Amino acid sequence: MFGPHLTLDLYGCDKKKLDDYDFIMGMLNEMPEMLGMHKFSTPQLTKIPIQPNSFDKGGLTGFVILIESHIAIHTFPSDGYASFDIFSCKYFSDEKAIAYLTGMLEAERVEKNMIERGRDFVKHYPRNVQKAATIVKKERALLQ
Numbered sequence: 684m685f686g687p688h689l690t691l692d693l694y695g696c697d698k699k700k701l702d703d704y705d706f707i708m709g710m711l712n713e714m715p716e717m718l719g720m721h722k723f724s725t726p727q728l729t730k731i732p733i734q735p736n737s738f739d740k741g742g743l744t745g746f747v748i749l750i751e752s753h754i755a756i757h758t759f760p761s762d763g764y765a766s767f768d769i770f771s772c773k774y775f776s777d778e779k780a781i782a783y784l785t786g787m788l789e790a791e792r793v794e795k796n797m798i799e800r801g802r803d804f805v806k807h808y809p810r811n812v813q814k815a816a817t818i819v820k821k822e823r824a825l826l827q
Contacts, residue, residue: 685801686752686772693765693784695791702760704730704743710787711747714754717783718775721750765790770800 700706711726728745740762746755751771758765767784769775777797785793 686770687774687777688770688798688800689768689775689777689780690796690798691767691781691784692794693767693788693790693792694763694794696758696763696765696788698760698763700788701742701758701763701765704728707743707745707756707758710784711745711754711756714780714783715747715749718769718771718780720771720773720775723748723750 708726708728711728712722715722724747726745726747728743731742731744733741740759742758742760744755744757746753749771751773753768753770755768756765757767765784765788769780777795781793781795784790
């Protein structure tokens, strides 16, 4: 498997926190380190304005690109809802991520989905260093 992809739907969140730019930016800034990951770039966060005559009631949308992949969030303050996503080539504690997010956003309920991405990926790039070295040596021999 290439890596886990955790999606979380958080319901009954504190509406003010979901609309607080600095608060959400702080979460995106500190989560990677808390999960043992590394930021590739600074988090990006955009305030989405309320759209008249649309289902879109505003909120915040953001992400942080990680060396290991990415973390993303979409907030819907008027509904007390946030969707959150962590994709990584590195294993991480989904329970730690859930505890952090439910605590920070004061979520009343969480819907969790964990997907194992790239099940065939290990055939090409195995996690075992010795297996990877063997594949690389074979490929280099073919090039000579």
